[in-house]
Amino acid sequence: MSQRSVEIYDTTLRDGTQQEGISLTANDKLVVARLLDDLGVAYVEGGWPGANPKDDEFFERAKTELDLQHAVLTAFGSTRRKDARPEDDEQLAALLAAGTDVICLVGKTWDYHVEHALRTTPAEAVLMVADSIEYLRSQGRRVFFDAEHFFDGYRTNADFALAVLKSARDAGAERIVMCDTNGGVLAQDVQRIVGEVATALGDTALGCHFHNDSGMAVANSITAVLEGVHQVQGCVNGYGERTGNADLCTLIPNLGLKMGLETIPKERFERLTTVSHHIAEVINLTLDPHLPYVGNSAFTHKAGLHTSALARRPDAYEHMSPAQVGNHTRVVVSELAGRSTVLAKAEAQGFELTAAQAQGVVDKVKELEHLGYHFEAADGSFELLLREAQGWKHHFFELESYRVFVEHRAGEVLAEATVKVTVGDERIVTTREGDGPVSALDRALRAALIDAYPEVASIKLIDYRVRDLDSSDGSSARVRVLAEHSDGHDSWGTVGVHPNIIDASWKAVVEGIVLGLILTRGPDNGG
Template identity: 45%
Template sequence: MKKIQIYDTTLRDGTQSEDISLNNEDKIKIALKLDELGVDFIEGGWPGSNPVDRAFFSEIQNYHLNNARIAAFGSTHHPNFLPENDPNLRCLLDSGAPVCTIFGKSWDIHATEALRVPEERNLEIIHDSVAYLRSQGAAVFFDAEHFFDGYKANAEYALTALGKAFEGGAEVLVLCDTNGGTLPSEVTSIIGSVRASLPDANIGIHTHNDCEMAVANAIAAVQAGAMHVQGTMNGVGERCGNANLCSIIPVLELKCGGAYTTIPRERLPLITGTSAYVADVANLQPFSRQPFVGRSAFAHKGGIHASAVNRLAMLYEHIDPKEVGNRQRVLLTELAGRANIVNMARRFGFHLDKDEPVVKGLLNELKTRSSMGYDYAAAEASVELLLLKKLARRGVREFFHLVQFRVLELKDAHGGEPISEASVKVQVEGITEHTAATGRGPVNALDNALRKALIGFYPRLNEMRLLDFKVRVMTATNPDGGGTASVVRVLIESGDHNSRWVTVGVSYNIIEASWQALVDSITYKLYKDEYEKRKKDEE
């Protein structure tokens, strides 16, 4: 089994994505999570380029990493300086990182046009930069920028540039598909030429996703002999992104017949959680259809699929989701069959037959509600409550009963923000609570008033927070033309310190639709807490 080094560059190359900006605290959090996952190297940034990256290298020294080594990124020395007085190389050494990764020009036109030096001078710069960093005790990885394009334009020069870095003492020669335009067959052929030219060198790969080939090219490189793979979590990065380590790691671990090892195998189930954590810290919406780690990666919507996975999951799943820390999801939608309901019930501990009346009745209700606009594929918490209430088991009860609510909006002629106020009257175990609250908009006011009424009975609602709120006009359910009288669907995502869940409401009245989703969200939290407590008591 061949060990493949995993080099994560989320904190440097990943932050070049136009929708990502990380402060020092964010970068520390992500670095610690990557170390927990078990990657070999974490590229913290370019200390010579900005204060945030310099702060990271200073701060990370206060933490003990169990698996990863920190790498600092920079360029070869400036043509007008010698290595020993080059500010960029000095910043790399001063960062305290045990690994220095420097990029240099391997495409002849980049030497003459971008760097504006003769080709021979560029080769000297590569050799001398690597040799100097090595003489100062640093491990050096050389990123051959634009290597594949350079090789196709002038193979001799590209190989010579690699050779100069190797002579200078580079531990890994990283071949970069910087423009992301290379195909897997080209990667395989070119790496074969590199290995023939430099048989003793360790080869790495760094690919971009401009042709949707970054992961395929990285896998092809490993199969051609590369022992070091660079990429980012969730494939974030400049333009179309970098090679996605959330796909590369599982492919190498699970799809190559045991030929390769990357992170410790027992840590592979952490990769789904790590993917979600990095997206959350970076303030990105997770990509649900992302292979292996996405919420939809093992989701089954059609009734035929659900029926098949009920019998044998491998009929429609290429791996066991648990191997990567994900889970199978059988969705209940207008396309659902009775097998979808049987599968979901089984997940909650109910063993039903698809011919039972309750299954047929619930399927009809689901399809009717779906035709009205309820999206139960997205709002699994609402459908779980619907199922459990229908089965009348598992302690699902009415935690509170609405007597009435009222929402008032006030805006005067002098302008300014409207004032939103809501009052709620509910009954809890025969006790009536009548409360009022203001908020930033009518839904927030209603949420505040409802929580205020319930918090004395259910203190753990303090743990719950609203994470996302989406409203969509349902054109298909507006036969009268819609407009401002359109039926709308509200999706609310909520969470606590343990989990996240989504609930749904539908009405021509946006306040009513929001109320439905809010009630389901709070009910789900209360149900979940009671169920977990009962499980612990039984244990």
């Protein structure tokens, strides 16, 4: 018996961009489409032609610039207007002009919407769907039908909702996609309704499209698949309006790795984490670390006892091997942790410590955490501790001094920093301005190093957080700075603590650049 397959239909570029804070240029969309193709989804919905100029530009450029190897590009749009002919309809014309082989057409299946939003009769609403599909078919296009508000519609008037689906099928729609547009349906209703629709529509290929307003989008999609649905629609990282769409990064491994269904090509599952993070980068939103499968914390362990057992028997503490989806086990260090955590984390980062070195790191972590350091979000600073425990010291540059001024003049605030360093035999003095003292220091240091280490140009400070630490032990108050750095490929966190916010920041900035240099040159190539 051949393996049952489920089509993955991605709508990140259309429904996903409805999320607050997401705005993609046509160029961004081309990049995301290529990443989705690389992941191996069956369909990439590119946008809504005619709805905005960016989507029109995307489809125009896609004709020559997008060479998808695996996925099929689709265009999304609504049916013809009421009481009009499809051949006169601007929306349908824009869909055809987009030039995709497949068009996903959305139409009303809830009588309440027909009455109050469309303000027409049920009979005309059915015709709007059927006429539009027939017309697009006559122009040589494949059509999928998105039945908007289907579950609400079915619950209030099943006869009308089913009549729309049947007319869409009879007009030539290849997929009948049941959409939970408001995201309120629960799995038991999905099971019942999809089961009834599957019986009513015979062997028509069904699809589903769930929103996450009840926290059920992935569970509902799986329930629908169990009831025979062939296509699931969703977004990478669960992006989408309000609480988002069904998260494909959770659904794909659930369906493919746990349920044994054919989804994306087998060898591509391990690309999932990279594609998820890369798309988050293009979208310019920090990825939620707690996302299943792909989040940075998805396979992160904390407690000391547990981590020593984890090193021996990972399958006792992880629901699957993270490598299957391209993620990895992380062990976080905290002052609760003993030597086994430090050893496990060192090993995970590729270090072999002697027992004495490990004890040295444990003592150092305890001492620093007492001062307010925190290594859970500062893998980079922890790596430097491990190297130092092995007797390593960086020779990329030597700091002589830094200073920074902040000037308020005529309503403007400007910061200026001067850094003096020695690189090899050369003493370098640079001054740079910035919006604030930390960015001025960061720029001045990178300017001082750029001749010797051109790659510092691509090392960026991508996140910077300051926290006041209260001085319960009677010592002076301190601040902790957590900084996240990236070279566009990898990212690493560093931490600095000091009574003075500038010096705490300086430490985090310097360590960020040292780690970036270790990445490009190896630990021993400096100076």
